[in-house]
Amino acid sequence: MPHRPASALSRRTLLRAGGAAIAATALGGTGLAAPDVGALKAGLAGPAPVTAAGDLVEVELIAKQRMLRILPEPAGPSPLITYADSFPGPIIRMRKGQRLRATLVNGLDEHTSIHWHGIRLPNLEDGVPYLTQPPTKPGERHVYEFTPPDAGSFFFHPHCNTVELLGRGLAGVLIVEEPDAPKVDADVVCLVKDWQLDKTGTFGTFMTDRGASRAGTFGSVSTVNGAIEPVIEVPANGDIRARLYNIDSTRVVDLRVEGAEAWIVAVDGNPLPPRPLDGWPMGPAMRIDVLFRAPAKAGQTLRLTNVYSAEPRPLATFRAVGPSLPNKRFKPRALPASAIPEPDLKDAPIIPMAFSATAVAQSFDAAALPGLPYADALCLSAKTFWAINQQSWPEGGHERLPPPLVTLEKGRSYIFELANLTPHLHPIHIHGYTFKVLSSDARKVVPHHADTVLLEPKERLRVAIKADNPGDWMFHCHIIEHQDTGMMGYIRVA
DSSP states (O other): OOOOOOOOOOOSOOOSTTOHHHHHHTTTOOSSSSOOHHHHHTTOOSOOOEEEETTEEEEEEEEEEEEEOOSOTTSOOEEEEESSSSSSOOEEEEETTOEEEEEEEEOSSSOBOOEEETOOOOGGGSOOBTTTBOOBOTTOEEEEEEOOSSOEEEEEEOSSSHHHHHHTTOOEEEEEEOTTOOOOSEEEEEEEEEEOBOTTSOBOOSOOHHHHTTTOOOOSEEEETTBSSOEEEEETTOEEEEEEEEOOSSOOBOEEEETSOOEEEEETTEEEEEEESSOOOBOTTOEEEEEEEOOSSTTOEEEEEEOSSSSOEEEEEEEEESSOOOOOSOOOOOOOOOOOOOOOSTTOOEEEEEEEEEEEEEEOOGGGOTTOSSOOTTTSOSEEEEEETTBOSSOGGGTSOOOOSEEEOTTOEEEEEEEEOSSSOEEEEETTOOEEEEEESSSOOOOEEESEEEEOTTOEEEEEEEOOSOEEEEEEESSHHHHHTTOEEEEEEO
């Protein structure tokens, strides 16, 4: 497979005409001005190396270890692995219709790649080593280039050794802005993530057999934008769009904005008719966009809370600053509709997808296998606990990648029946597609578009796609330990 050479990139902050909104919002601002103190306190400081000229947006992503602080003193900085000199970073904002050229520079001592989560992009740009591209080796560069077809809140992360790399912070945000979205007074990003740290700031164990074979290995420190209970300043009496991301490897969250009437307007970046934020559990990799009105007076606060726990858990505070804006009565407005292909349900075959534990946990020594033609120990787990349709990733003695879970005919619509045969939650993600959530045998679901859906224990849930994007597309649980120990496969569209 050919490796595109990286082009020379400018590293200066964007100043050229046509890209002022990207320069402003790369730091978490509103797109109308530079970010305020609240954005800096939220952990969004530090310019992303983003440039733009007309319809092209360029960014250089240098994956390497950086000593950054998560815990307060006397703990020391922690050895994070990031794409930029801050966490989170970078936050790339671009307009719908612009083209992204992103150059990965591998400063790690292992190979890596970038998967662009939730984007309906060409298969060669999907960023899965051995399946869609050769791995990018230490010291190498790899260029990804595509035009996102949809507006929305997306992110990106590696797809080998993910449990450690994502656990140490290797993720970034990609926001594609709608050209005619309702006006808001601030647009803020809130990344919810736990860290596996001891009291000195040293990372602990990212993966255990007990966690991998059950609900996952949970982190010990909860953060928003890499900060513990940060204060995020928002304009007093302003209409706020908060893009809420769960980028944890394990934890499920159910978020509330306490003290305000908050409405969900998008799921995984896809528009949803406004509905109250009163119960939308988010597994790892899921996102929701919410609208709310900030407190009317400076100094007043609202609280972002996770209620998916024995007791509500505060995560961050929104604090009103500045003079009260002259906004009238708050009313959430819908985002403009997307152009996701609508599946034809009348003639759509039903494809069973059963998520289960393996009958017998398998173990192997990847280093002792000399003939792996596709993958290596970074991309294959030494143990398997999980399976899709009784097939673990990989299988066949790990001598070769398994065949696709199913081959779909390009242009035809399909319904996947996702059956959870386990007592654990599984956020199921399909690469390269935005599917339509249809129905469940266990609960009432709101029909909506998504790229990741939380499958409850013993639930059967149906989702549909129109198979219009050819290629081999990963299909897996996004609890990373489940993904890495067998609950992963791929579908082929041809």
